[in-house]
Amino acid sequence: xxxxxxxxxxxxxTRAICDIETVSDHEGPLADAIEAAVRGLPxxxxxxxxxxxxxxxxxxxxxxxxxxxxxxxxxxxxxxxxRIDSIxxxxxxxxxxxxxxxxxxxxxxxxxxxxxxxxxxxTWIWYDHEEVAEALNGLNVLSQxxxxxxxxxxxxxxxxxGAGIEGxxxxxxxxxxxxxxxxxxxxxxxxxxxxxxxxxxxxDRLAAYEAATVEVDGLAYREGLNAVGISGGVAGNVIPDxxxxxxxxxxxxxxxPEEAVEHVREVFEGFxxxxxxxxxxxxxxxxxxxxxxxxxxxxxxxxxxxGWTDVAxxxxxxxxxxxxxxGDPLLAHAxxxxxxxxxxxxxxxxxxxxxxxx
Amino acid sequence: xxxxxxxxxxxxxTRAICDIETVSDHEGPLADAIEAAVRGLPxxxxxxxxxxxxxxxxxxxxxxxxxxxxxxxxxxxxxxxxRIDSIxxxxxxxxxxxxxxxxxxxxxxxxxxxxxxxxxxxTWIWYDHEEVAEALNGLNVLSQxxxxxxxxxxxxxxxxxGAGIEGxxxxxxxxxxxxxxxxxxxxxxxxxxxxxxxxxxxxDRLAAYEAATVEVDGLAYREGLNAVGISGGVAGNVIPDxxxxxxxxxxxxxxxPEEAVEHVREVFEGFxxxxxxxxxxxxxxxxxxxxxxxxxxxxxxxxxxxGWTDVAxxxxxxxxxxxxxxGDPLLAHAxxxxxxxxxxxxxxxxxxxxxxxx
Numbered sequence: 221x222x223x224x225x226x227x228x229x230x231x232x233x234t235r236a237i238c239d240i241e242t243v244s245d246h247e248g249p250l251a252d253a254i255e256a257a258v259r260g261l262p263x264x265x266x267x268x269x270x271x272x273x274x275x276x277x278x279x280x281x282x283x284x285x286x287x288x289x290x291x292x293x294x295x296x297x298x299x300x301x302x303r304i305d306s307i308x309x310x311x312x313x314x315x316x317x318x319x320x321x322x323x324x325x326x327x328x329x330x331x332x333x334x335x336x337x338x339x340x341x342x343t344w345i346w347y348d349h350e351e352v353a354e355a356l357n358g359l360n361v362l363s364q365x366x367x368x369x370x371x372x373x374x375x376x377x378x379x380x381x382g383a384g385i386e387g388x389x390x391x392x393x394x395x396x397x398x399x400x401x402x403x404x405x406x407x408x409x410x411x412x413x414x415x416x417x418x419x420x421x422x423x424d425r426l427a428a429y430e431a432a433t434v435e436v437d438g439l440a441y442r443e444g445l446n447a448v449g450i451s452g453g454v455a456g457n458v459i460p461d462x463x464x465x466x467x468x469x470x471x472x473x474x475x476x477p478e479e480a481v482e483h484v485r486e487v488f489e490g491f492x493x494x495x496x497x498x499x500x501x502x503x504x505x506x507x508x509x510x511x512x513x514x515x516x517x518x519x520x521x522x523x524x525x526x527g528w529t530d531v532a533x534x535x536x537x538x539x540x541x542x543x544x545x546x547g548d549p550l551l552a553h554a555x556x557x558x559x560x561x562x563x564x565x566x567x568x569x570x571x572x573x574x575x576x577x578x
Numbered sequence: 579x580x581x582x583x584x585x586x587x588x589x590x591x592t593r594a595i596c597d598i599e600t601v602s603d604h605e606g607p608l609a610d611a612i613e614a615a616v617r618g619l620p621x622x623x624x625x626x627x628x629x630x631x632x633x634x635x636x637x638x639x640x641x642x643x644x645x646x647x648x649x650x651x652x653x654x655x656x657x658x659x660x661r662i663d664s665i666x667x668x669x670x671x672x673x674x675x676x677x678x679x680x681x682x683x684x685x686x687x688x689x690x691x692x693x694x695x696x697x698x699x700x701t702w703i704w705y706d707h708e709e710v711a712e713a714l715n716g717l718n719v720l721s722q723x724x725x726x727x728x729x730x731x732x733x734x735x736x737x738x739x740g741a742g743i744e745g746x747x748x749x750x751x752x753x754x755x756x757x758x759x760x761x762x763x764x765x766x767x768x769x770x771x772x773x774x775x776x777x778x779x780x781x782d783r784l785a786a787y788e789a790a791t792v793e794v795d796g797l798a799y800r801e802g803l804n805a806v807g808i809s810g811g812v813a814g815n816v817i818p819d820x821x822x823x824x825x826x827x828x829x830x831x832x833x834x835p836e837e838a839v840e841h842v843r844e845v846f847e848g849f850x851x852x853x854x855x856x857x858x859x860x861x862x863x864x865x866x867x868x869x870x871x872x873x874x875x876x877x878x879x880x881x882x883x884x885g886w887t888d889v890a891x892x893x894x895x896x897x898x899x900x901x902x903x904x905g906d907p908l909l910a911h912a913x914x915x916x917x918x919x920x921x922x923x924x925x926x927x928x929x930x931x932x933x934x935x936x
Contacts, residue, residue: 294813320763351815390765394814406826407748407885408908409802410789416805416823417785423778431768444767447774448814453807453824456752456855465774466811468764497814527765553763553816 224257226333230568231313231561234326237291238317239301244292244356247271247348251291254329254346263336264344267369271348272358274369275332277341283510284341286370286539287571288359288530289325289378290350293317294553307558314558319547320351323564324378327546331571338575340510343372350530354497359530363537374510375534376571379527380547383563383570385520387504387542388535390441392528393469393480394448394497397422397488403454403461412459416452419463423447425487426467434472437504439524441472445487466496470528473501473535499528502535504542511540517574518544527552544571582615584691588926589671589919592684595649596675597659602650602714605629605706609649612687612704621694622702625727629706630716632727633690635699641868642699644728644897645929646717646888647683647736648708651675652911665916672916677905678709681922682736685904689929696933698868701730708888712857717888721895732868733892734929737883738905741921741928743873744883745797745862745900747890751827751838752806752855755780755846761812761819770817774810777821781805783845784825792830795862797882799830803845828884831859831893860890863898875932876902902929 224236240250251271259266264275271291293316302315313323325346332344347358354360363370379386399419404412431443445467452463467488471480477500485493506515506522515522525531525543534541546563582594600608609629617624622633629649651674660673671681683704690702705716712718721728737744757777762770789801803825810821825846829838835858843851863869864880873880883889883901892899904921 294816351813353814392765392815405885405908406802406804406806407750407828409804409828410800411908414784414804416808417781419808420778420781420785423775423781426772427775427778442768444764446764446767446772446817447811448764448816448818449811450774450777450808450821451811453805453809456806456824456826458806459804460806463808466814468814470765470767527763550762550766550769553813554761 224253226257226329230326230330230564233330234313234318234323234564235302237322237326238315241296241300242292243295244349244352247292251348257329258332261333264332269362269366270358272362273346275344277338279337279341281339281341284343284372285510286343286345286372286375286534287328288345288347288375289321289328290348291325291346292348292351293320294351297555299555299557311561312558313561316557318559319380319557320552321379321545323547323559324380324545324567327564327568327571328378330568331575335572335575339577340575342575343369354499359533363533370534370537372539374508374514375531375539375541377529377531377541377543378545379529379543380545380549380552381543382548383546383566385515385518385522385542385544386525387439387506387522388436388473388502389525389527389529389531390443390470390472391475391477391480391501392497392499393471393484393495395467395484396494396496397465397467398492399463401459401461404459406457406459409459415460415463419465422465422488422491429487434474436472436474439504441524442526443472444470470526471501473503476500500532500536501528502532502541505535505540506542508540511542514574517577518570582611584615584687588684588688588922591688592671592676592681592922593660595680595684596673599654599658600650601653602707602710605650609706615687616690619691622690627720627724628716630720631704633702635696637695637699639697639699642701642730643868644701644703644730644733645686646703646705646733647679647686648706649683649704650706650709651678652709655913657913657915669919670916671919674915676917677738677915678910679737679903681905681917682738682903682925685922685926685929686736688926689933693930693933697935698933700933701727717891721891728892728895728897730897732866732872733889733897733899735887735889735899735901736903737887737901738903738907738910739901740906741904741924743876743878743880743900743902745864745880746794746831746860747883747886748799748801748828748830749833749835749838749859750855750857750886751829751842751853753825753842754852754854755823755825756850757821759817759819762817764815764817767817773818773821777823780823780846780849787845792832794830794832795865797862797880799882800884801830802828829859831861834858857886858890858894860893860899862900863893866898869898869900872932875935876928
């Protein structure tokens with residue numbers, strides 16, 4: 221593995237990072253490369269926790285911002301290595317991770333190296349396992365084992381926002397909805413009870429579900445309830461005795477996690493419901509002075525964030541947090557994931573302007 | 579390997595055969611023993627094909643019956659050697675193969691040896707590889723390499739029927755029904771198209787499907803259309819772009835395979851349907867005189883057979899065929915596979931009565 225050159229152009233750096241495949245649970249090589257690249261920088265105090273790397277300035281500033289980005293991606297689907305192309309006259313970098321969120325990570329790495337005397341102390345965090353279960357999430361693990369590393373007056377996640385500022389985020393719940401039946405040979409299906417057929421109302425309710433849009437602190441949050449998986453079956457000649465529908469509920473930050481659980485139980489009343497993942501949302505949190513300064517320096521109009529991001533983790537810790545990163549979030553996880561290179565440069569410029577302002 | 583004593587009591591003969599383990603692809607030793615036992619009988623012409631043994635009378639009778647049984651079993655699961663026990667006052671022989679179908683094979687072997695001048699010419703066939711892929715099935719191989727060995731006016735398979743007569747069998751079709759959508763991050767589910775939600779009507783149609791009961795040649799065949807598997811999903815935070823429902827259609831023997839395909843395509847109209855397995859059924863074939871004689875001699879009321887068996891192979895060759903053997907078919911392949919010994923004796927008596935009738 222060649223080392224990362226943090227002085228390179230930010231787009232070249234994004235490519236270099238994307239071309240190191242880091243599907244969740246395989247972040248090690250990139251974490252190694254990041255650690256090696258920042259370990260030698262004299263203005264940073266660097267610590268490694270698993271595949272999470274923390275690099276802090278210790279300048280004794282009045283305030284501290286935590287700027288974080290995850291280094292894992294969803295599975296690659298023939299969309300690596302990256303390539304540069306032009307779409308409608310705009311230069312884009314195409315490939316897994318370009319949007320979610322190695323563009324943001326590249327901006328952070330470059331500024332971590334180059335902005336040696338920021339006007340606010342910075343805790344840079346690059347972490348693992350964001351795309352999988354909450355329990356594995358590197359930032360979650362860090363918040364439990366070393367909560368002091370997340371301390372700050374404000375936090376910025378580099379999740380894709382189209383280089384705008386997105387405040388707060390929806391909550392995230394996953395549940396397994398199960399039906400049960402009785403096995404029999406399918407030649408005598410009437411002796412058994414078909415668990416897959418019994419799952420029909422689950423899919424009907426999902427297909428008919430109308431998601432709400434909820435206004436919170438002036439921003440409108442759109443909810444969603446979706447099947448993200450389904451499984452069942454024993455063999456080609458056996459009536460199945462179990463079927464499981466894996467559902468994902470994204471809920472507005474005005475709902476508590478408990479209210480979200482109750483809602484899902486209501487929607488799937490009559491079925492076996494097991495909550496397997498639950499994370500509350502975060503209200504926008506743009507009313508603190510350091511957040512207002514950041515918004516002013518970047519010059520963007522804040523919008524709501526739909527996806528659950530780790531800003532909610534900071535919100536739980538009492539740290540206001542926003543998302544700010546290159547890339548259209550609608551292309552996150554898409555096979556044709558791609559980021560306009562201008563957005564990567566815009567985020568670099570915006571964040572640099574704020575960290576170095578007079 | 580001690581030789582088989584075909585003059586022994588039929589239950590003792592069944593035990594002896596069962597205690598020779600013949601999981602599919604390991605039939606050799608039993609085929610050797612059978613060949614050795616019938617090779618010396620002067621009233622039979624014996625030929626061996628792989629692990630299939632054919633023994634024919636050549637008495638110049640007006641008609642010929644093919645009486646066949648497979649000598650392989652599904653895997654042994656701690657249920658050999660056989661043992662005799664009493665359940666609810668009934669003597670039972672317990673162990674792998676007692677039901678499927680070495681009881682029937684024992685009856686056939688004993689009568690092959692003892693009924694030296696049957697009133698109808700008999701082609702006895704003991705064959706291998708019935709419990710595995712169609713291409714390996716000994717009867718299938720014989721039908722392709724030496725179809726003349728299967729020629730006859732009627733055929734009897736010794737598959738378990740509880741010592742009753744089960745005519746014909748349902749056809750068997752398996753298909754994969756697919757829906758497609760468009761992936762997106764589940765935080766913005768409205769950008770994607772959820773293929774699992776789109777599968778709701780497939781499950782609705784299956785749940786609402788009322789299987790027909792079709793009368794064929796006087797017997798009522800109960801059909802069935804069932805999901806035997808379902809799958810879909812990419813990750814816990816991705817709107818899935820594909821969902822597949824694996825369905826199994828058991829269709830009355832009055833329907834051709836082509837009609838069965840058409841029916842399934844109609845039921846799932848609007849969806850992507852791929853047929854992955856298709857085997858036609860067999861009409862009961864009880865209207866030919868030789869079959870009527872057999873039914874009268876056994877004194878049983880014919881019932882439909884639901885499971886697919888090798889009678890369908892004879893039906894394809896234009897030979898009416900029925901199943902007649904000891905054991906409850908619901909116990910076939912079960913770990914507690916067991917046959918009432920009275921049923922073995924009843925089948926011996928019934929078949930002997932017909933073959934020796936005045």
